[in-house]
Amino acid sequence: MKKSFLLLVFFCASLVFSYAQEQKVVRHDSLEKLLKQTAGFFNKYSYQEGIDQAIKLMEASKDFGSDYYHYHAHNFLGRAYAELDDTIRAKKNYEYALEFAQKTKNDTLILWAYNNLGNIYSDNPKTVDRGIEMYEKVILLAEEAAMPQEGLAPKINIAWTYLDLEKPHEALPYLKESVDVLKDKEDNYVRSQLYMLLGRYNRAISEPDSAEVYFTEAFKLAEEDSLLLPASEIAREYAAMLFEEERYREAYLNLSRHEEYNATIFEKEKLEQIEAANARFDVSEYQKNLELAKKEQVFQEQIISKSNEKVMVMVISSFVLMLILLILNKINQDRKDLINELRTKNRQLQEAKENAERLTRLKTQFFSTVSHELRTPLYGVVGITSLLLEEKGLKKHHNDIRSLKFSADYLLALINDVLQMNKMESNLVSLEHINFNLEELMLSIVNSFEFTRLQNHNEIHFEIDEEIPTTLKGDPVRLSQILMNLVGNAMKFTERGDIYISAWLEELEDAKAEICFEVKDNGIGIPQSKQKLIFEEFAQLKSSNYNYQGTGLGLPIVNKLLKLFRSKINLESEEGKGSVFSFIIAFEVGSSTNSEDSQTKTVSKDFNGHKNVLIVDDNRINQVVTQRILEKKNFTCEVAASGEEAIKKVRDHSYNLVLMDINMPGISGLEATRRIREFDKEVPVLALTAVEIEEIRNKIFEAGMNDIIVKPYDVQQFYQIVYRNLRVEMVKELNP
Numbered sequence: 001m002k003k004s005f006l007l008l009v010f011f012c013a014s015l016v017f018s019y020a021q022e023q024k025v026v027r028h029d030s031l032e033k034l035l036k037q038t039a040g041f042f043n044k045y046s047y048q049e050g051i052d053q054a055i056k057l058m059e060a061s062k063d064f065g066s067d068y069y070h071y072h073a074h075n076f077l078g079r080a081y082a083e084l085d086d087t088i089r090a091k092k093n094y095e096y097a098l099e100f101a102q103k104t105k106n107d108t109l110i111l112w113a114y115n116n117l118g119n120i121y122s123d124n125p126k127t128v129d130r131g132i133e134m135y136e137k138v139i140l141l142a143e144e145a146a147m148p149q150e151g152l153a154p155k156i157n158i159a160w161t162y163l164d165l166e167k168p169h170e171a172l173p174y175l176k177e178s179v180d181v182l183k184d185k186e187d188n189y190v191r192s193q194l195y196m197l198l199g200r201y202n203r204a205i206s207e208p209d210s211a212e213v214y215f216t217e218a219f220k221l222a223e224e225d226s227l228l229l230p231a232s233e234i235a236r237e238y239a240a241m242l243f244e245e246e247r248y249r250e251a252y253l254n255l256s257r258h259e260e261y262n263a264t265i266f267e268k269e270k271l272e273q274i275e276a277a278n279a280r281f282d283v284s285e286y287q288k289n290l291e292l293a294k295k296e297q298v299f300q301e302q303i304i305s306k307s308n309e310k311v312m313v314m315v316i317s318s319f320v321l322m323l324i325l326l327i328l329n330k331i332n333q334d335r336k337d338l339i340n341e342l343r344t345k346n347r348q349l350q351e352a353k354e355n356a357e358r359l360t361r362l363k364t365q366f367f368s369t370v371s372h373e374l375r376t377p378l379y380g381v382v383g384i385t386s387l388l389l390e391e392k393g394l395k396k397h398h399n400d401i402r403s404l405k406f407s408a409d410y411l412l413a414l415i416n417d418v419l420q421m422n423k424m425e426s427n428l429v430s431l432e433h434i435n436f437n438l439e440e441l442m443l444s445i446v447n448s449f450e451f452t453r454l455q456n457h458n459e460i461h462f463e464i465d466e467e468i469p470t471t472l473k474g475d476p477v478r479l480s481q482i483l484m485n486l487v488g489n490a491m492k493f494t495e496r497g498d499i500y501i502s503a504w505l506e507e508l509e510d511a512k513a514e515i516c517f518e519v520k521d522n523g524i525g526i527p528q529s530k531q532k533l534i535f536e537e538f539a540q541l542k543s544s545n546y547n548y549q550g551t552g553l554g555l556p557i558v559n560k561l562l563k564l565f566r567s568k569i570n571l572e573s574e575e576g577k578g579s580v581f582s583f584i585i586a587f588e589v590g591s592s593t594n595s596e597d598s599q600t601k602t603v604s605k606d607f608n609g610h611k612n613v614l615i616v617d618d619n620r621i622n623q624v625v626t627q628r629i630l631e632k633k634n635f636t637c638e639v640a641a642s643g644e645e646a647i648k649k650v651r652d653h654s655y656n657l658v659l660m661d662i663n664m665p666g667i668s669g670l671e672a673t674r675r676i677r678e679f680d681k682e683v684p685v686l687a688l689t690a691v692e693i694e695e696i697r698n699k700i701f702e703a704g705m706n707d708i709i710v711k712p713y714d715v716q717q718f719y720q721i722v723y724r725n726l727r728v729e730m731v732k733e734l735n736p
């Protein structure tokens with residue numbers, strides 16, 4: 001086409017052309033016209049006229065000796081037969097097309113020919129490997145010719161083939177490469193198909209959230225350009241995924257879309273089949289009349305060549321071509337402007353992303369500060385109420401004090417829920433792997449709800465399978481949070497009823513125990529329409545129990561924590577008959593060790609009479625609470641109100657244990673510990689902190705501290721940690 005245009009411009013300049021040159025231009029223009037007409041018919045599914053024009057193009061290209069147009073003629077015939085499922089004729093014509101493409105030495109035509117043959121081979125299960133080989137050849141040739149864009153189609157076709165063969169992991173590299181090649185190119189047809197394949201891949205690897213994003217975007221692109229066939233395919237694949245996710249309403253909607261598009265396509269396909277039948281029937285007639293048409297065409301060309309009007313036609317054609325070039329130049333400039341605008345938008349998007357990440361870090365820092373500032377006074381409230389409960393002289397106020405402690409514990413639970421949700425949204429939660437006793441853990445959970453149980457007049461029934469190993473290895477803290485939230489939820493919606501907490505062994509194999517947990521109640525139950533809503537953040541059902549409302553974060557936290565355990569929550573409920581929540585977690589079987597209680601009792605006896613402890617805390621109330629709790633176990637306590645004072649006292653006196661607050665004005669607990677370790681590396685130093693452990697754990701141990709106690713703490717757990725570290729010190733003294 002470019003060569004023809006240059007000849008026309010040259011003629012306009014010199015007005016001198018030989019008869020042979022004129023014949024060549026005219027013949028070239030007629031071939032180009034035939035090529036465009038053939039493409040137009042095929043794009044409108046008019047196969048009868050399309051095959052007619054393709055045969056004319058083939059015969060004309062023989063006379064003209066043009067391998068280029070001969071390639072296109074066979075390529076069009078191959079396309080027609082491929083769409084009509086006549087793979088034998090399609091393959092034959094594509095092979096002819098490849099032969100003429102190689103003669104032209106045109107890299108683009110050669111790549112297209114191999115890709116089309118790959119389509120034929122890959123659709124047949126017996127020759128699918130041959131098809132992939134063809135696609136790989138196209139990719140290699142495109143790389144050698146420095147034409148990465150031409151390698152996009154075969155990469156997408158390979159990925160499609162592997163997905164059809166249910167080999168998603170083999171499709172993934174080609175999908176990634178296709179995304180890289182496509183980048184910012186504005187091609188909704190290819191992009192919609194690529195996103196659909198990415199959706200299929202994520203569905204195949206059980207990543208429904210990512211699959212949904214790609215299906216939705218693919219469908220949006222297809223609808224924008226009215227791409228009926230891609231839209232139909234996307235809707236069908238999306239509906240299948242939604243059905244697997246049990247999202248039946250959305251699945252039905254997308255299936256309806258698929259049927260709607262299919263109905264439109266069906267009418268078009270019906271016309272195609274009629275045209276195809278006519279085309280096959282009339283092919284022989286076309287061959288018979290071909291020679292006659294050829295003679296008529298030669299006669300017409302001779303008349304045109306002798307006409308004086310030919311010069312004017314050529315001049316007009318040249319100006320039209322120049323006008324087209326100007327239009328194309330304008331389009332190209334507009335495209336560059338759009339690309340520059342897109343780059344500006346991308347920069348703005350990146351800035352917005354960085355700003356959002358900064359705000360997220362600030363939010364995390366804020367919650368960390370709030371955690372410390374709220375838990376510090378709660379430490380005093382919980383600690384003092386715990387001590388008052390043990391005072392025999394306050395027996396007549398026992399119920400009031402228990403109510404006060406319940407309120408403090410409840411407030412602490414609300415704070416922990418909000419902070420826990422923030423940590424999980426920021427991906428700051430990870431599982432630990434430590435030994436624990438499941439029966440002791442579940443009994444402590446049951447005991448912690450004693451006050452609420454009495455308040456709501458409920459009965460708690462606890463059952464644990466004897467076949468469950470005594471010691472398991474996993475994360476007892478996260479498991480406790482899951483069970484506490486489920487039991488609390490059951491307590492909230494049950495009054496004067498029964499709550500059952502059960503655990504049994506599902507499977508024990510290769511030192512791994514799969515344990516099923518179940519929390520059952522006979523409370524008000526949950527309507528079917530609300531059973532998905534309750535796992536959304538801040539969502540609550542109406543409860544008649546106004547003594548226990550909550551934040552609406554308990555069940556969402558359960559759902560997110562179970563994902564860390566690679567498990568999920570199962571719910572069975574009927575309104576008015578109660579609810580059953582269950583889940584399965586696989587734990588490693590842990591090594592049996594002496595219990596903390598026995599260690600605590602042993603150490604308590606061994607250290608009786610000479611347990612000297614230094615309490616370092618700048619808060620007066622916290623000093624009193626910690627001192628009172630320790631003195632109940634006959635500890636001798638001294639107090640330091642700052643890091644500087646603590647360093648001086650440890651240097652001048654001998655202590656069996658140091659309880660060190662982390663956040664203090666002046667020298668922090670961490671810095672004070674580092675300075676103490678410069679002259680005393682033996683005395684156990686325990687961190688007292690109201691900050692979340694995950695945020696500061698590494699800094700605590702790097703500073704030289706031995707253990708961590710989180711404020712406000714459970715008194716029995718406090719004693720266990722203290723005695724555990726005293727036992728370590730005693731062993732060191734006995735074995736210097």
